[in-house]
Amino acid sequence: MNAILSQIFPILYGICFLALLWQAFRVMGQGFRAISAPGDRPPQRANAGVPSVPGAADRTGRLTIHPELLDAQGQLTDEDLLTVRFSGDNERPAFPGDPG
Known part of the structure; x- marks a missing residue:
């Protein structure tokens, strides 16, 4: 039984390796x-007639707005948003209540 398994495992390993290699390629x-x-022509888009904002377009050619920025009516919110800034290593750490 042990001799059969020692012959089958390398064959199964080789088959799995070749299958994964083929899938990777x-x-x-x-x-x-x-x-x-x-020299390739640009692909024809389904929304070719939809105007887009130059420089701010994603793959679909339309401006992407994250859902978190919309209110209940689907309009851009005018609330103050929390922003996070990551400081560099050479800056002094800021502590709560520190003036400046």
Whole structure:
């Protein structure tokens, strides 16, 4: 029984390795095909007639607004928003109640 298992495991390992290697090359091939080559025509978009904001467009060509910034009516909120700033290593740490 032990001799049979010692012969089967390397074969199963090899089959799994080849299957995973084949799958990895398939996925990488899809990624390489997604990159446009020089001279390719830009893809036709379904929302070609929708105006977009230049410089602030995402993959769909439309401005992305996070849902957290909308109020109950779906409009941009005018509330003050909490912001977080990460200081550098060379700055003095700020403590609560510290003037400045």
